[in-house]
Amino acid sequence: MSAAQLVGVFLASILTENYILCKFFGICPFLGVSKKLDTALGMSAAVTLVMVISTAVTWPIYTYLLVPNDMDYLRTLVFILVIAGLVQLIEIVMKRYLTSLYRALGIYLPLITTNCAVLGVTMLVLDKGAEDPSFGYLAALINAFGAGIGFLIAMVMFAGVRERLESADIPESLRGLPITLVSAALVACSFLGFSGIADKLL
Amino acid sequence: MFLLSDILSAVTLVGVIGLIVGVVLVIASLVFAVPVDERAAAVREQLPGANCGACGFSGCDGYAEALSKGKAKVGLCTVGGEETAKAVASLIGADAGSFEKKTAVVHCSGTCDVTRKAAAYQGEKSCKAASMLYSGVGKCTFGCIGFGDCAAVCEYGAISVVNGAAIVDRDKCRACGACVAACPHGLIVIEPAIRHASVMCSSCDKGNVTTKACKAGCVGCMRCTKACEAGAITVMNEHAHVDFDKCTACGKCAEVCPRNIIKMI
Incomplete structure (x- = not known):
């Protein structure tokens, strides 16, 4: 893959294939941790890290261990296992060196384990690789990184929206989660406008 | 059709990966262990x-x-x-010492009976927002705005806004200081809960300006400083202050105050 194509993969994973706003993965942290900007940033950084590292680990496991042994049907199981281990590892390291972020993220950090966005990235890059043989290890990593950045952008944007919602005069029956879901839908609609942009780049 | 070897190899593969992950995690938890006191x-x-x-x-x-x-x-x-x-x-294993109970006190008695609004305010019902607009909505630019930012942050339900001015319920107040930070006019102070004199005004305006704005405003007449035998009262920034360490709670300042805003609390 040429450098321009890799840039196209990166941009596509942020805009047209945004894991939260276009594919609707990872809605739990999207709604749960987006109340404050700093926790949203911390969570997105953690998710990005997990996405890249888990793709870096699961791609070789799939390509060199599962496929040659005709056991690619096991990939969901194996990937979940590896991702869970990685999240635990990051949690241990974070507890030691980033204590304040560790406390701020709370339950959402272990929940990255079951975050479907992470599993989604690791599985979907394999499908892309199967469709297009030139989509290799590097492209997969860039795709995972872009997915993380897309996650970050969605979280930060939505944290901004929610901070505005705090002081808005909302009808009583819509206060809290209902208005959050409505505004999430509107933010997702705005990302429809990007469809087609990155196709030209690829 | 599945063969036994297929099942076995799948089990072995997942088992081995699980084992590797487990070993790595155990090593990591030992290397990065956080010493817990x-x-x-x-x-x-x-x-x-x-x-x-x-x-x-x-x-x-x-x-x-x-x-x-x-x-x-x-x-x-x-x-x-x-x-x-x-x-x-x-x-x-330390000495508990004598615990000094404290409480929050709102240094403003500008209720709707004694002061008026300067303008009809229709914005966000929050003291912080209102204070950004010409220092609040009241005639007095130092007094309680009355939207209850302090009451909103109080975890113990100790503050209520009564007739336009915030009041602390001293039985419920735990002196955490959340309200002190929330008041944009800095009217709330954490004070010892023992009986002492307290000046219920924080206006930094000159006496004549304060008089026009509020009937319960300190004009800085210095009568309390003269009446106080313990020398606990000083007038700074156009209003009186009580030094809690010196106050003997004799109540003489409250008697002489012409505006009746020194309260024994």
Whole structure:
């Protein structure tokens, strides 16, 4: 893959294939941790890290261990296992060196384990690789990184929206989660406008 | 059709990967282990967990750690009060000392009866927002705005806005200081809960301006300073201040105050 194509993969994973706003993965942290900007940033950084590292680990496991042994049907199981281990590892390291972020993220950090966005990235890059043989290890990593950045952008944007919602005069029956879901839908609609942009780049 | 070997190899593969992940995690948890101070954990159990920061540390965890290392005094937790102080003291083997109960006091008595609104305000019902607009909506630009930002942050329901001015319920107040930070006019002060004189006005305007704005405003006439035998009252920034350490709660200042705003609380 040429450098321009890799840039196209990166941009596509942020805009047209945004894991939260276009594919609707990872809605739990999207709604749960987006109340404050700093926790949203911390969570997105953690998710990005997990996405890249888990793709870096699961791609070789799939390509060199599962496929040659005709056991690619096991990939969901194996990937979940590896991702869970990685999240635990990051949690241990974070507890030691980033204590304040560790406390701020709370339950959402272990929940990255079951975050479907992470599993989604690791599985979907394999499908892309199967469709297009030139989509290799590097492209997969860039795709995972872009997915993380897309996650970050969605979280930060939505944290901004929610901070505005705090002081808005909302009808009583819509206060809290209902208005959050409505505004999430509107933010997702705005990302429809990007469809087609990155196709030209690829 | 599945063969036994297929099942076995799948089980082996997942098992081996699980084993590797497990071993890595065990090694990591040993390498990156966080030393947990058992005494700090025990002290933390005794603290109320309000994480208000009234003790001056970053929440209850921070205070517990400082306590266990002997870097902090025992009676700093105003929320837990005397009980917590005693429990913590017995844990770390220190003297509980005498616990001084504190309470928040709103230094403004500008209710709707004595002062008026300067303009009809229709914006966000929050003191912080209103204070950004010509220092609030009242005639007095130093007084209580009355939208109850302090009442909103109070975890214990101790503050209520009555007739346009905030009032602290001293039985419920735990002196955590959340309201002190929330008041944009800085009217709320954490004071000792023992009986003392308190000036219920914080206006920094000259006397004549204060008089026009509010019937319950301190004009800085100095009568209280002269009446006070303990020398506890001084007039700074155009209004009187009481030094709690010197105040003997004799009540003479309250008697001479022409505006009737020194209260014995």
